[in-house]
Each structure stands twice: as structure tokens, then as C-alpha cells.
Amino acid sequence: MNCDVKTVIAPVNIAVIKYWGKRDEELILPLNDSVSATLDTSVMCAKTSVCANPHFAEDEIWLNGKKESFSNQRLQNCLKEIKQRAYNEKSIDDIFLTWKVHICSENNFPTAAGLASSAAGYACLVTALAKLYKVKSDISSIARLGSGSACRSVYGGFVRWHAGVNPDGSDSIATQIADSSHWPQMRALILVVGDTKKKISSTIGMKRSADTSELLKYRVQYCVPKRTDDISKAIKEKNFGKFAEITMKDSNQFHAVCMDSYPPYVYLTNISHTIIDLVHKYNEISGETRIAYTFDAGPNACLYLLENEVPKVMSLIQHIFPSSSDKFVTGLNFKEEGLNEEFLKILSIPIQAKDSIKYVIYTKVGDGPTEIKDGSHLLNKDGTPVKSVLI
Amino acid sequence: MNCDVKTVIAPVNIAVIKYWGKRDEELILPLNDSVSATLDTSVMCAKTSVCANPHFAEDEIWLNGKKESFSNQRLQNCLKEIKQRAYNEKSIDDIFLTWKVHICSENNFPTAAGLASSAAGYACLVTALAKLYKVKSDISSIARLGSGSACRSVYGGFVRWHAGVNPDGSDSIATQIADSSHWPQMRALILVVGDTKKKISSTIGMKRSADTSELLKYRVQYCVPKRTDDISKAIKEKNFGKFAEITMKDSNQFHAVCMDSYPPYVYLTNISHTIIDLVHKYNEISGETRIAYTFDAGPNACLYLLENEVPKVMSLIQHIFPSSSDKFVTGLNFKEEGLNEEFLKILSIPIQAKDSIKYVIYTKVGDGPTEIKDGSHLLNKDGTPVKSVLI
Numbered sequence: 039m040n041c042d043v044k045t046v047i048a049p050v051n052i053a054v055i056k057y058w059g060k061r062d063e064e065l066i067l068p069l070n071d072s073v074s075a076t077l078d079t080s081v082m083c084a085k086t087s088v089c090a091n092p093h094f095a096e097d098e099i100w101l102n103g104k105k106e107s108f109s110n111q112r113l114q115n116c117l118k119e120i121k122q123r124a125y126n127e128k129s130i131d132d133i134f135l136t137w138k139v140h141i142c143s144e145n146n147f148p149t150a151a152g153l154a155s156s157a158a159g160y161a162c163l164v165t166a167l168a169k170l171y172k173v174k175s176d177i178s179s180i181a182r183l184g185s186g187s188a189c190r191s192v193y194g195g196f197v198r199w200h201a202g203v204n205p206d207g208s209d210s211i212a213t214q215i216a217d218s219s220h221w222p223q224m225r226a227l228i229l230v231v232g233d234t235k236k237k238i239s240s241t242i243g244m245k246r247s248a249d250t251s252e253l254l255k256y257r258v259q260y261c262v263p264k265r266t267d268d269i270s271k272a273i274k275e276k277n278f279g280k281f282a283e284i285t286m287k288d289s290n291q292f293h294a295v296c297m298d299s300y301p302p303y304v305y306l307t308n309i310s311h312t313i314i315d316l317v318h319k320y321n322e323i324s325g326e327t328r329i330a331y332t333f334d335a336g337p338n339a340c341l342y343l344l345e346n347e348v349p350k351v352m353s354l355i356q357h358i359f360p361s362s363s364d365k366f367v368t369g370l371n372f373k374e375e376g377l378n379e380e381f382l383k384i385l386s387i388p389i390q391a392k393d394s395i396k397y398v399i400y401t402k403v404g405d406g407p408t409e410i411k412d413g414s415h416l417l418n419k420d421g422t423p424v425k426s427v428l429i
Numbered sequence: 430m431n432c433d434v435k436t437v438i439a440p441v442n443i444a445v446i447k448y449w450g451k452r453d454e455e456l457i458l459p460l461n462d463s464v465s466a467t468l469d470t471s472v473m474c475a476k477t478s479v480c481a482n483p484h485f486a487e488d489e490i491w492l493n494g495k496k497e498s499f500s501n502q503r504l505q506n507c508l509k510e511i512k513q514r515a516y517n518e519k520s521i522d523d524i525f526l527t528w529k530v531h532i533c534s535e536n537n538f539p540t541a542a543g544l545a546s547s548a549a550g551y552a553c554l555v556t557a558l559a560k561l562y563k564v565k566s567d568i569s570s571i572a573r574l575g576s577g578s579a580c581r582s583v584y585g586g587f588v589r590w591h592a593g594v595n596p597d598g599s600d601s602i603a604t605q606i607a608d609s610s611h612w613p614q615m616r617a618l619i620l621v622v623g624d625t626k627k628k629i630s631s632t633i634g635m636k637r638s639a640d641t642s643e644l645l646k647y648r649v650q651y652c653v654p655k656r657t658d659d660i661s662k663a664i665k666e667k668n669f670g671k672f673a674e675i676t677m678k679d680s681n682q683f684h685a686v687c688m689d690s691y692p693p694y695v696y697l698t699n700i701s702h703t704i705i706d707l708v709h710k711y712n713e714i715s716g717e718t719r720i721a722y723t724f725d726a727g728p729n730a731c732l733y734l735l736e737n738e739v740p741k742v743m744s745l746i747q748h749i750f751p752s753s754s755d756k757f758v759t760g761l762n763f764k765e766e767g768l769n770e771e772f773l774k775i776l777s778i779p780i781q782a783k784d785s786i787k788y789v790i791y792t793k794v795g796d797g798p799t800e801i802k803d804g805s806h807l808l809n810k811d812g813t814p815v816k817s818v819l820i
Binding site (some may be wrong): 119239252253256257260261281286287290291293294295297298299300301302308310314315318 | 538598643644646648649651674677678684685686687688689690691692693695699702704709748794
């Protein structure tokens with residue numbers, strides 16, 4: 039019996055106000071609001087196909103070409119909640135909810151690079167399941183059960199995840215601050231830094247900080263509420279200088295909280311700090327803030343900047359961080375700009391060891407999850423993965 | 430005409446509750462209380478000779494063997510204030526206060542190593558001048574005008590510098606929590622880390638943090654007052670575990686504040702972080718907190734520990750941080766202890782590159798400044814430096 043396969047692509051998002059620390063570990067409820075930009079799925083995305091069939095013996099999942107166990111609690115929570123929602127909404131025949139599902143998902147970028155792959159993955163999964171079960175209501179709170187920041191990947195443009203106050207998490211949802219067409223000049227450069235050091239997972243790090251960092255309490259109560267309001271305003275007014283300043287300060291504060299935890303832990307490497315110095319010097323020489331950096335739970339930088347700054351910054355990055363790769367930059371097209379010797383002299387950032395930055399992804403703000411209707415599914419009509427995805 | 434030379438030696442101190450940020454730049458008034466241990470002058474000290482003479486044409490100073498300008502504002506402030514104090518106390522004939530002074534000072538440890546040399550230096554200078562002018566009252570507030578933390582080097586043992594509230598700084602003084610005989614087992618190991626990176630000075634760093642760090646406000650208002658009380662209690666009760674935990678948390682919080690500043694700055698290197706990891710793992714394996722680390726505005730670690738732990742820790746440091754120097758450890762005598770292979774395996778800290786730690790100073794808690802009466806002055810009776818100090 040053939041089944042109806044639903045396929046969705048979903049974006050990654052990079053936070054400008056950071057999510058760090060949970061008030062409920064089970065329901066993945068955060069201590070504070072966070073804000074992110076959703077990045078264009080044409081450059082980076084997760085892709086997920088789902089289908090259901092009365093003849094499937096059990097729920098099955100394939101991730102990036104490998105069969106995985108379905109016992110993952112977060113995965114089960116997402117499936118259970120979306121079925122519950124379908125049942126409440128009476129969106130589909132109840133019998134359909136008893137059928138087992140097959141899920142096949144992949145990212146078009148390296149999962150291990152620390153590039154918010156779980157956010158894209160769970161947003162994609164939950165959106166695909168919502169299509170399958172015809173759920174119409176907001177599903178950001180269900181994506182949140184998979185991976186906290188996944189709730190922000192459910193919308194395009196600039197997105198705010200509200201911490202909420204309800205113990206059941208019903209008000210811990212994402213809302214859109216502005217859609218992807220609002221600030222069309224906004225660009226992002228993701229600098230993937232070679233990472234040799236074993237790092238603490240974000241789940242463990244968050245828990246340790248929530249348990250031990252005195253400063254996190256103040257961040258949650260006073261700093262983040264003001265910053266969230268201020269950056270929402272900066273986004274609405276397209277005030278890049280303000281947007282950039284808040285973004286950098288919030289990234290720094292998050293990493294300060296890691297250091298204030300007990301025992302302390304660090305995600306930034308010497309190369310990360312060189313990027314920080316480079317951005318501050320660039321802005322200082324420019325006489326205004328033209329680039330913002332932000333770092334998640336790893337050494338990779340995401341630079342936000344406006345389109346007209348890209349040629350110069352791209353040339354500069356390739357100058358300071360020489361690469362042995364012929365595919366150093368991927369993503370959108372750009373022109374390079376010759377570098378002014380005087381500028382480099384004033385900047386006085388030494389040229390770094392080859393391949394200190396492994397590669398750069400050039401992208402922009404984009405839309406939320408989208409259903410793919412061209413038939414390029416990851417599952418065949420019988421519920422088996424299409425050959426090309428298997429490794 | 431011969432003059433009466435006064436010579437004093439004074440100790441360094443290493444803070445366990447950190448001073449970071451001023452409420453008054455001119456008077457060097459801190460934002461918060463701080464606490465330190467004063468270290469034994471038999472291992473590290475500053476030595477200063479002073480004399481005054483009606484025939485001296487001008488005030489003169491020699492520092493570490495080199496003639497320096499007397500125009501330094503902090504130096505002038507110290508001299509002016511101690512003369513004012515002598516005048517108020519009528520401790521000496523007024524005419525004596527009109528004579529010019531000669532000052533000669535040196536440290537018995539490398540000034541550039543970032544080892545609180547200015548604290549020892551100004552405590553020494555101010556104490557020597559107090560002897561010269563027979564000032565009897567508390568001089569910690571005058572030493573503070575030279576270098577904030579110098580006020581803590583005016584006393585031995587464990588010392589608290591009270592931030593005070595008076596705008597004129599009259600209550601921003603140091604007091605002794607316990608003298609050097611109170612906790613005779615307390616030891617300190619100073620690990621001098623090779624530092625190639627140009628770092629931001631503590632004066633500039635403090636100012637930047639006071640101006641820009643949101644988290645510093647909370648630290649000053651809530652964290653430090655509680656920690657200062659708690660660590661004073663731990664010192665009085667000789668509760669090493671508590672003392673160590675607060676010490677480490679406060680060091681981490683200080684470095685978190687550096688990261689929360691804008692632009693952020695860092696003092697800790699990869700080697701510093703390896704030392705942090707080593708200490709936490711050592712304590713974890715030991716089943717109790719037996720070592721504390723603390724870092725000032727640089728990559729050097731100061732480890733506090735009790736005497737009976739020294740043999741094992743010293744062997745471990747020499748194992749993890751191999752050295753090409755035959756004078757790797759200086760200071761007090763100690764015995765080494767064979768390392769348990771099983772312990773090293775559980776610890777699983779990789780052996781670091783040779784000379785990652787340049788040298789180790791082994792010392793203990795000691796007394797405050799002391800007048801030297803054996804005649805080993807740094808100035809001749811005619812006010813010229815003795816030959817041996819000149820380089």
C-alpha cells in the first residue's frame with residue numbers, strides 16, 4: 039500500500055540574544071527569552087520526509103543516511119505531542135493517528151560542525167509531521183520539545199522565543215519579529231573554526247550554569263529582558279549599529295556566564311578571540327559598527343553584516359585566515375574587493391596559521407520551513423529511504 | 430652631611446576576593462571589598478631605602494637599579510599624603526618635611542612577571558616613608574594611593590580591603606582578618622606561565638569593565654559582599670574546602686567580568702585553562718577540595734593549598750609541565766612524592782609542551798612590612814644608591 043509522503047525543508051537559526059539555561063529540563067523551558075535570525079534554506083537546511091501506513095510494523099527513523107533508534111525521548115515527545123494536537127484539532131481521522139510512521143532526515147551541511155543542526159532538524163521534523171497530520175496551529179512549542187532553539191526555526195526572518203511563565207510550557211513559543219523581506223540587506227558569514235578540543239555539551243553546560251552561576255541570575259532577570267526589547271526595536275528600525283552592539287554584548291555575556299560557572303568551561307579558542315579582536319578593530323577603524331560577531335556553544339563565529347560590507351570583509355577574512363582549500367567560501371555569490379595596505383597596517387592583526395578557519399558559509403536571512411512539492415522525497419512510497427540518502 | 434637611611438622590606442599579596450573596578454580613579458577607591466593573603470617576604474619582597482637631607486637639590490628615585498622620573502603622580506601623591514600625616518600628627522619637626530627625599534627600591538623577583546610587584550613596591554615605599562617621618566597611624570590608605578592593592582600589603586596574614594563609602598577615601602583602608610600565625614599550614618604555589626600575548630593593563634581593563642560590564646554591577650552589589658563575609662569566616666575557622674571554593678569562584682567571576690566587558694578582553698591562556706582543569710580534576714579524584722587556583726590580570730596561577738598536599742602537587746606539576754630549567758622551583762624547601770600511575774591515568778591531563786610553565790615559586794603566608802636594621806641599605810649615607818643595586 040502506497041503512502042502519502044510529506045517532505046519539508048527547514049532553516050537553521052543563529053541567536054543574537056542567547057538561550058542558556060532551562061527552568062524545566064523535561065519540557066525544555068528556558069530561563070529567558072531569546073532572539074535569532076533564520077538563515078536562508080537555499081544555503082543551509084535540514085530536509086525531512088515522513089509518512090504513515092497501517093502496515094508499518096513500527097516507528098522508524100533514518101538520520102543522515104543511517105538508521106537510528108526511535109527510543110530517543112525527545113523524538114518520541116515531539117511525535118506524541120503533534121498527534122495529541124491533531125486529535126484535539128480533529129484535523130484528521132483518529133485511525134490515522136494509530137499508524138506507525140517512517141521518518142527520513144538529512145542536513146545539507148556537516149552536522150558535527152556545531153551549526154545548530156538540531157534546531158533545523160527538529161523544526162523540519164515537526165513541520166513535516168504537522169503537514170502529515172494537517173495540524174494548523176502554532177507548532178513552535180512542539181519543536182521546542184525536540185531542541186529548545188528549534189522553536190525559533192519554525193519561523194522565517196527575525197524570531198523571538200518567549201520564555202513564558204506557565205509550568206506546562208504552553209506560552210513558551212516563538213513569534214516573528216519581522217519577516218525575511220523586512221531587512222533584505224542583512225547577511226551572515228559563518229566562520230567554521232577548526233576545533234580540536236573536546237567541549238562540554240550545551241545540555242550539560244546549561245545545567246551547570248543554571249545550578250552554579252551567580253551572574254546568570256542577573257543576566258536572566260535584568261540584562262536579557264532589556265536587550266530583547268532593545269534588539270527587537272533595532273530590528274524593526276533596521277538600526278544596524280544598535281543591532282550589532284547588542285548582539286556582540288550578548289554573545290560575550292553568554293561566554294562570561296560559562297566562565298562564571300563551577301567548574302568553569304570555555305567554548306572560545308584563540309582563533310575565536312582573534313575574530314573578536316578583528317571585528318572590534320574593523321569597526322573602530324570604520325568609525326561605526328559594521329560587523330557583529332556571535333558565538334554559540336563552540337568556537338565558530340557567525341558574523342552579521344550588511345550586503346555592501348561583504349566584499350571587503352570577505353577579502354579581509356581570506357587575507358587574515360589563509361586556506362589550503364579551493365572551496366573555502368560556500369553559499370551566496372559575492373565579489374571580492376582589493377585590500378588597502380594602509381587599512382591592513384592600521385588593523386595590525388597578524389596573518390594566522392593556514393586553515394585556522396576551515397571554511398566560510400555566506401548566507402542571508404530567509405524563510406521558515408517549506409513543504410517540497412517537486413517530488414524529491416527522502417522516502418519512497420513504500421516507506422523505505424530513497425537510495426541516494428543512504429551511506 | 431650624612432642622613433639617616435630607613436630601609437623596609439614589604440610583601441606581595443595575592444587576592445582571593447578580587448579587586449576589579451574603581452569608584453574613584455584619582456583616589457583609587459574600589460567598587461568592592463577585597464581579601465588577600467600576604468606572602469612571606471623571605472621568598473618574595475620589595476625592599477626600599479629612603480632618606481631626606483636639607484642639601485638634596487630635588488626628590489630622586491631609583492627603581493630596580495635605574496634612575497626614574499619623580500613626576501609619577503601616584504608616587505607624588507603618596508609622598509605628599511605621608512608628609513601631611515606627619516604634619517597632622519606633629520610626629521617630627523616641620524622643617525624636616527621641607528627636605529627633599531631620595532628613594533631607592535628593588536624587587537627580589539621579576540617585575541615583569543605580573544606578580545603584584547606594584548603592591549609590594551608601594552607598601553614598601555609608604556612604610557619606609559612612615560618610618561622616616563615617624564608616622565604612627567594606619568598608612569594603608571596612603572599605600573592605596575600608589576596602587577590599590579598595595580594597601581593590603583601593609584598587613585601580614587589575611588587582609589581585607591574595605592571599599593568604604595566616604596568620598597575622600599578615608600574609610601577605604603585595609604584591616605587584618607587573621608595574622609600570619611593563624612593558619613600555619615597554608616601554602617601558595619605561584620605558577621609563572623609563559624606569556625607571549627600583549628595584554629590590556631589592569632588600569633585600562635578595570636575602567637572598561639566599570640564602564641561597560643552589566644554583570645560587574647551585580648558582582649559588586651550582591652556577590653562580593655556575601656563572599657567577603659563567607660571567606661573571612663572560612664579563614665577564621667580554617668575551613669580549607671570553603672576557602673578554596675570561594676577563591677576559585679571569585680577568580681572565575683573576575684575573568685567572566687572581563688569577558689562581559691565591551692570590547693571583551695582575556696587574561697587566561699590555554700595553559701591557564703589547563704591548570705584550572707587540573708585543579709578541578711585533582712579535587713574531584715581526591716573526594717574533597719584540596720587545591721584552589723586564582724588568577725590575576727594575567728595567565729599566572731596562584732595555587733593555595735595546605736602544607737601536607739605540597740609534595741604530591743609539586744610532583745604532579747613537574748610531571749604535567751616539564752621544564753628545561755634546573756631552577757624550576759624556587760622558594761621554600763619541599764620533598765617530592767612519587768606519583769601513582771593509576772592516579773595519573775584517572776586524571777588524564779596530557780603532558781604539556783616543555784616550559785609551558787616557566788617556573789614555580791613555593792611560598793607561604795607571611796608578615797607585613799618590616800624595617801631592616803642590619804644596615805643592608807640600598808642608599809648610602811650621602812643619599813646615593815649603593816653600587817650593588819645599579820644595573
